[in-house]
Each structure stands twice: as C-alpha cells, then as structure tokens.
Amino acid sequence: MPDSLTIGELSVRSGVAPSALRYYERLGLIRADRTGGNQRRYARAELRRVAFIRISQQVGVSLDEIRAALDSLPEGRTPSPQDWAQLSASWRSRLDEKIRLLAELRDNLDGCIGCGCLSLQRCVLYNPGDALAGEGPGARLMLPRPADAPPAVTPG
Amino acid sequence: MPDSLTIGELSVRSGVAPSALRYYERLGLIRADRTGGNQRRYARAELRRVAFIRISQQVGVSLDEIRAALDSLPEGRTPSPQDWAQLSASWRSRLDEKIRLLAELRDNLDGCIGCGCLSLQRCVLYNPGDALAGEGPGARLMLPRPADAPPAVTPG
DNA sequence: CCTTTAGTTGAAGTGCACTTCAACTAAAGG
DNA sequence: CCTTTAGTTGAAGTGCACTTCAACTAAAGG
Numbered sequence: 001m002p003d004s005l006t007i008g009e010l011s012v013r014s015g016v017a018p019s020a021l022r023y024y025e026r027l028g029l030i031r032a033d034r035t036g037g038n039q040r041r042y043a044r045a046e047l048r049r050v051a052f053i054r055i056s057q058q059v060g061v062s063l064d065e066i067r068a069a070l071d072s073l074p075e076g077r078t079p080s081p082q083d084w085a086q087l088s089a090s091w092r093s094r095l096d097e098k099i100r101l102l103a104e105l106r107d108n109l110d111g112c113i114g115c116g117c118l119s120l121q122r123c124v125l126y127n128p129g130d131a132l133a134g135e136g137p138g139a140r141l142m143l144p145r146p147a148d149a150p151p152a153v154t155p156g
Numbered sequence: 157m158p159d160s161l162t163i164g165e166l167s168v169r170s171g172v173a174p175s176a177l178r179y180y181e182r183l184g185l186i187r188a189d190r191t192g193g194n195q196r197r198y199a200r201a202e203l204r205r206v207a208f209i210r211i212s213q214q215v216g217v218s219l220d221e222i223r224a225a226l227d228s229l230p231e232g233r234t235p236s237p238q239d240w241a242q243l244s245a246s247w248r249s250r251l252d253e254k255i256r257l258l259a260e261l262r263d264n265l266d267g268c269i270g271c272g273c274l275s276l277q278r279c280v281l282y283n284p285g286d287a288l289a290g291e292g293p294g295a296r297l298m299l300p301r302p303a304d305a306p307p308a309v310t311p312g
Numbered sequence: 313c314c315t316t317t318a319g320t321t322g323a324a325g326t327g328c329a330c331t332t333c334a335a336c337t338a339a340a341g342g
Numbered sequence: 343c344c345t346t347t348a349g350t351t352g353a354a355g356t357g358c359a360c361t362t363c364a365a366c367t368a369a370a371g372g
Contacts, residue, residue: 006369008318018319019361027359037368039319058261063359088265095262099255105214106251109244162339164348174349175331183329193338195349219329 004033004041014050021050029053029067045078052084059091060098160189160197170206177206185209185223201234208240215247216254 011018024030025040030049032040049070056066069087073079167174180186181196186205188196205226212222225243229235 023360085266095258099258102251102255110241179330
C-alpha cells in the first residue's frame with residue numbers, strides 16, 4: 001500500500017485526465033514529488049485538492065480564482081477537514097447568488113420573452129449583473145454596457 | 157422613424173457589439189437586408205431575436221442550439237408573442253434542472269468537501285451528470301468517466 | 313532481459329464566442 | 343463638396359481549459 005500515487009492512479013481516482021493534472025500543476029494548483037526517473041508521485045492529500053478544484057469549477061469559479069483560494073490553505077501541515085470546510089464556505093454566497101439569478105430568470109422567462117414590454121436594457125433577464133457563469137469564456141465585452149443608450153422602446 | 161435599423165443602432169439597443177451581431181449572422185442566428193451600398197439593415201423584429209439569443213445564453217444554451225431553436229420559428233410571418241413564449245418554454249426544464257443541481261451542490265458543499273467520506277466518483281458534487289453549464293468550453297473530456305475505477309476509498 | 317505499459321517534455325491544436333485589425337467604402341452633417 | 347462617422351470584408355488574434363502529438367524515457371510483468 002504505497003502512500004503516493006502515480007499520475008495514472010490519481011487520474012483514475014479523481015476522474016481527471018493526466019493531461020489536465022499536468023495542466024493544473026503548471027498553474028500551481030497541485031504539486032507532485034518526483035522519482036529518480038523524473039516521474040510524478042502525488043501525496044494522497046492531492047486527491048482532495050483535485051476534488052476541491054472540480055467541485056469549485058461546478059460552482060463556476062475559474063482556475064485562477066481556485067488557485068488563489070488554495071493558496072490560502074496552511075503551508076506546513078496537511079489541511080484539516082475544517083480548513084477545507086472553510087474554503088468551500090467561501091463559494092457559498094456565490095452559489096446562492098447564482099441560484100437566485102437563475103430562479104429569477106426562470107420566473108420571468110415566459111413573460112419577458114413573450115410580452116411586448118421587452119425593454120432590453122432594463123429587463124431582469126438582460127441585466128443580471130454579469131454574475132451568471134453561463135456567460136461563457138472568450139474575449140471581453142466590447143461595449144461596456146452603453147450608458148448613453150436611449151430608453152429602448154420596443155416595436156409596436 | 158425608419159423601420160429598419162443599422163448595425164450600430166441594433167448594437168446600442170440590444171447591448172450587443174456590432175462584431176457579435178455580424179458573428180451571429182454568420183452562424184445564421186439573425187439576418188439583415190442590404191442597402192445599395194452593401195450595408196446591413198435590420199428589421200425591428202431582429203431585436204427580439206437578439207434578445208432571445210442573449211437570454212438563452214444566460215440559461216446556458218450554446219449558440220448552435222439557439223440556432224436550432226430559432227429555426228423552429230415560423231418561416232413566413234413575424235413570430236407572435238406566443239411563438240416566443242413557446243420557444244422560451246423549451247428552456248424551462250433545462251433551467252429547472254440546472255437550479256436543482258446547483259441547490260444540491262450548495263446543500264452538500266461543506267459536508268462533502270470537509271468530511272472524510274469524500275468518495276469522489278460516487279459523490280453528488282462530483283457526478284452531477286454533466287448537466288451544469290459551469291463545466292466551461294474547450295476540448296471534450298478525455299476519460300469518458302472511468303467505469304473500471306476502484307471504489308475509491310479515501311485516505312485516513 | 314525483453315516487451316509492454318506508463319510516464320516525460322514542449323509545442324501546437326481545439327472549441328467556443330467572440331474581438332481586433334487593416335484596408336477599404338457608404339452615409340450623414342455642415 | 344468635403345469631412346467625419348459609420349459601415350464593409352477576410353484573416354488573424356484572444357482567453358479559458360484543456361487535449362493531442364512526436365519523440366522520447368521509466369517502470370512493471372512474465
């Protein structure tokens with residue numbers, strides 16, 4: 001019963017591809033020791049880090065923010081359950097807000113798309129404060145949100 | 157009071173960059189007539205299409221699926237409010253499911269990350285049936301979800 | 313000991329949803 | 343009529359989160 005894992009083992013147990021694990025290492029999200037032959041050997045505690053990374057992604061957090069969060073873990077010792085709980089708690093309000101916005105979106109969906117009042121710029125569905133992760137990746141917004149736009153009256 | 161819009165006008169009223177509008181046209185999501193000088197002129201009804209596109213993106217639907225949805229609108233006539241309501245209703249179950257999964261994630265967050273029971277492959281947080289849009293874009297999964305993985309007992 | 317399986321690297325590729333650029337033309341204002 | 347502002351195109355670039363590839367080396371099994 002070895003107490004370190006090869007990259008293949010960590011991959012199988014975490015469900016994360018080896019290439020992704022190497023990528024995480026490059027970003028400083030996880031770490032590994034090396035064998036004499038330069039192969040990675042992961043401490044078992046890394047398994048929990050990987051779990052935290054994947055769960056955080058579900059919450060809609062970017063790898064960069066996840067890295068920042070992980071950096072706040074204690075340096076010397078293996079993080080305790082409480083350390084992890086504290087870390088995960090920090091995603092909580094984010095998750096709450098996300099759920100709130102989606103619920104709002106759902107409750108206004110028929111009405112707002114269907115009706116004639118669709119006054120884009122002021123619509124709940126249109127201006128959810130860019131907090132939804134559904135926005136997707138890619139280059140940043142070109143129009144920062146036109147402040148000089150007319151009140152936007154909808155057609156007949 | 158012209159009843160067609162230039163790309164700049166449509167951009168300001170919809171809050172969507174001109175480059176994005178051209179992109180949507182290339183993908184077949186919206187359409188425009190052309191002036192003698194080859195400039196785009198949008199019918200006012202396109203405003204609602206753009207609104208539908210942006211709202212659908214909030215729901216987490218890809219442009220490709222949005223295109224498919226828009227293709228189901230009636231061909232000859234301008235879509236009625238009911239047409240739009242029907243279309244938006246089709247996102248509803250998706251939204252419900254997404255909200256359900258996020259709520260589940262929230263309710264298990266502390267417990268699952270903090271405790272020693274974190275049994276990755278079987279965890280609610282880990283296997284939400286790839287239905288969350290939070291997964292992000294990019295290349296597809298390499299490991300299709302290892303079926304041959306051991307029961308994954310956690311350390312200590 | 314040989315073969316197979318698993319690992320290594322850096323560089324390049326992928327997919328989505330765009331934006332940016334260069335080099336140009338059209339339309340609107342004074 | 344000239345200038346400014348707004349439009350046109352195709353090609354290339356961007357950011358994120360990875361994957362894929364080529365050319366290799368290490369470790370494990372029989």
